[in-house]
Amino acid sequence: MADMVQPILELRNVRKSFGSDLVLQDISLTLPEHNVKVLIGASGSGKSTLLRCVNLLENIDDGQIFLDGQDISEVGVNQDVVRSQIGSVFQSFNLFPHLTVLQNITLAPRYVHKKNEDDSNREAISLLERFGLAEKAHQYPELLSGGQQQRVAILRAVINRPKVLLLDEVTSALDPVLIAEVLALISELKDSGMTMLIATHEMGFARQVADEVIFLHNGLVCETGIPSELLANPQSAQLGAFLTALRGAGRL
Numbered sequence: 025m026a027d028m029v030q031p032i033l034e035l036r037n038v039r040k041s042f043g044s045d046l047v048l049q050d051i052s053l054t055l056p057e058h059n060v061k062v063l064i065g066a067s068g069s070g071k072s073t074l075l076r077c078v079n080l081l082e083n084i085d086d087g088q089i090f091l092d093g094q095d096i097s098e099v100g101v102n103q104d105v106v107r108s109q110i111g112s113v114f115q116s117f118n119l120f121p122h123l124t125v126l127q128n129i130t131l132a133p134r135y136v137h138k139k140n141e142d143d144s145n146r147e148a149i150s151l152l153e154r155f156g157l158a159e160k161a162h163q164y165p166e167l168l169s170g171g172q173q174q175r176v177a178i179l180r181a182v183i184n185r186p187k188v189l190l191l192d193e194v195t196s197a198l199d200p201v202l203i204a205e206v207l208a209l210i211s212e213l214k215d216s217g218m219t220m221l222i223a224t225h226e227m228g229f230a231r232q233v234a235d236e237v238i239f240l241h242n243g244l245v246c247e248t249g250i251p252s253e254l255l256a257n258p259q260s261a262q263l264g265a266f267l268t269a270l271r272g273a274g275r276l
Contacts, residue, residue: 033054034055061235062237124161175205193224231255
């Protein structure tokens with residue numbers, strides 16, 4: 025019966041090239057509601073490109089992408105409407121420096137979703153309080169630590185109640201203390217039922233938060249599985265070599 029439930033996100037045989045470089049090769053995956061899937065793989069394996077295809081920042085060459093049953097990869101789809109249903113956070117925080125934390129978070133609710141200012145502010149303050157950032161509401165991004173800026177960027181995406189939250193290496197520019205702050209926020213979002221597709225190099229985090237880990241190698245889905253099994257017992261030489269390299273660098 026569970027197999028008959030329509031996934032929130034589905035990729036069917038997605039292919040993407042940049043010139044003669046085939047970056048994604050027949051990628052297929054499904055993401056059920058309230059599920060977290062984590063993409064791992066070496067730099068250049070296709071993780072970021074896959075996420076950019078999902079939120080329509082890159083056009084795919086073949087295949088289909090479905091969001092809540094709608095083919096969002098078909099010609100003529102309203103990309104702005106699709107993106108309003110997908111939260112995206114990248115390595116760089118991309119906060120507007122001339123706006124306060126509160127103004128950054130309420131920008132989309134007010135101007136994209138047409139909510140009034142008072143309601144948007146109340147919801148934003150509630151989120152900031154929940155995640156320990158209420159005292160930063162009227163500060164500008166330059167006064168925040170990197171971890172605080174990234175947490176604000178995530179809350180800016182979360183406030184729109186996206187069907188799917190995409191996170192692309194959101195801890196890559198942070199030191200270990202700040203990484204812990206961001207990962208704690210993402211773990212709480214998981215506990216609250218947020219549906220997420222995450223690209224990360226943090227294997228400890230993948231173990232903690234992922235319902236399924238997807239290992240990409242040269243644009244292919246090479247292995248998938250629950251983190252405790254996949255990371256402890258790789259079935260392919262490619263995943264074994266990847267984990268060995270991480271272990272050698274002290275990152276596993």
